[in-house]
Amino acid sequence: MKRILLIVTVMMTVVACKTNPFTGKKTLNFYPNSQIFPMAFAQYDEFLKENKVVEGTEDARMVTNVGQKISAAAERWLTANGYPGYLKDYRWEYNLVKDDAVNAWAMPGGKIVFYSGIMPIAKNEAGVAAIMGHEVAHALADHGAQRMSAGTLQQLGAVAGNIAISDPEKRNVFNQAYGVGSTVGVMLPFSRSHETEADRIGLQIMAIAGYDPMEAADLWRRMKAESGNAAPPEFLSTHPSNDTRINNIEKWAPLAKEEARKFGVTSFKS
Numbered sequence: 001m002k003r004i005l006l007i008v009t010v011m012m013t014v015v016a017c018k019t020n021p022f023t024g025k026k027t028l029n030f031y032p033n034s035q036i037f038p039m040a041f042a043q044y045d046e047f048l049k050e051n052k053v054v055e056g057t058e059d060a061r062m063v064t065n066v067g068q069k070i071s072a073a074a075e076r077w078l079t080a081n082g083y084p085g086y087l088k089d090y091r092w093e094y095n096l097v098k099d100d101a102v103n104a105w106a107m108p109g110g111k112i113v114f115y116s117g118i119m120p121i122a123k124n125e126a127g128v129a130a131i132m133g134h135e136v137a138h139a140l141a142d143h144g145a146q147r148m149s150a151g152t153l154q155q156l157g158a159v160a161g162n163i164a165i166s167d168p169e170k171r172n173v174f175n176q177a178y179g180v181g182s183t184v185g186v187m188l189p190f191s192r193s194h195e196t197e198a199d200r201i202g203l204q205i206m207a208i209a210g211y212d213p214m215e216a217a218d219l220w221r222r223m224k225a226e227s228g229n230a231a232p233p234e235f236l237s238t239h240p241s242n243d244t245r246i247n248n249i250e251k252w253a254p255l256a257k258e259e260a261r262k263f264g265v266t267s268f269k270s
């Protein structure tokens, strides 16, 4: 019995441990994407059913258009770096939802939500691109899956086989792991290192998509001005502090532009 357990454990480790091309790190995901993604897709559909999706407005179209450009940029980067087909299981979707919360989030497999409350802070297309780059980066770097592996696994128990999570308590755990929701205190913030990673990768892909990565610094200045109000953790979290974040972005933006030039991008929309 012990031996079987050991073999199973070793097998799971081999299956789950992979190097992420964006972070260059080996990440241990207890659940492979083939199990995580269907769960995420089902939860996303349910979220859209339970919330008001904005359709046909200029903002809604902008969120979709920018999302498509950003994920296409990620695809180009991956292909150029020897990972063609890496995103084959992703099912990109970008929705604007009517909700005053200053928030946006990404679920594994490329399911993105923007809340209408973040649009005034995004301010323009480049601002949307900065948020989109950050959110898409969380999805690309498997941050949700890692968080689920680390903290919420035991609580979730044997949920992996169930596609739709019907038990409300387990569903809540799942949504917390992915930062889904708008209620303060319900979402778990990403760790500082995940946030920093998402900022760096986000700048890279927004630049390849043709947006000026320096716009992300201005976005975070606007976030900082807003953060006096009570707000959900993903977007107005204090870690990394807004000032650290802005400094990092200003340091990384020229590097992101340099990388984008390798892809023939010579002008950057601001």
Ligand SMILES: [Zn+2]
Pocket: 134, 138, 190, 195, 198, 234
């Ligand atoms: Zn984040």
